[in-house]
Amino acid sequence: MASLTLNSANRAEVAAALAGDRWLVACLCAAWCGTCGGYRATFDELAARHPDKVFVWIDIEDQADVVGDLDVENFPTLLIQHHELVAFFGTMLPDAGVAHRLVQSTAAQSDDELRERITNNAERAAWQRDCNLQTLLRAAA
Template sequence: MHQGVIVACLCAAWCRLCDDYAPVLRAVGAEFEGLRVEWIDIEDEADLVGDVDVETFPTIVVIATDGAVRFAGPLTPQAQTLRRVIQVALDGTTIAPVPAEVTAFAARLMRGA
């Protein structure tokens, strides 16, 4: 059970790649019981996203139950890649250093939970 773990996909309504990725995100997210999957449009939810600079879509942020960001960055839009990133993050590994603005975004998202 992964209650309280969040996988957020930062996307944009105009991004066709994001549209194609949405069912992949939902399907892979459903494989992890209790995982919360959030689809966040960076333009519609700019206040929530804050200063996070999204240059490449899809950008994924994996947030642990304690609020620690385990992964933040663009992913190739493939189920196996997303699955691997989620599993490593769930194992407690922080995959790469996380910028302060991403940590602040994670805190805002957790507060809204």
């Protein structure tokens, strides 16, 4: 299954995925970024390797009303979230193997393990406040 591209027509579908039990993996990119253009096929292949998860491609300029306040320092940036818990937010090497291992190891964590990591790490705690895609989608609605 290929990744979704976030747009105004499928925001409710993405929000529903976050409300359910599936993990969400979002790639934050920009159309003008050559690295992102080359990474899109890799991201779709990653989505095919993980059909139990929702993969969403987000152009930060096209979807600025949703993600405009996120501090995206470099491309591609991945956001991995389960329910209301942001498990990862950061720049990712455009390498399919590295991304696969990150998704696999992150999704192997229980919500309790994620909460413990959040409680014991200031950066992860900030992700909950600043990077929660479910919150960002609600605010843009």
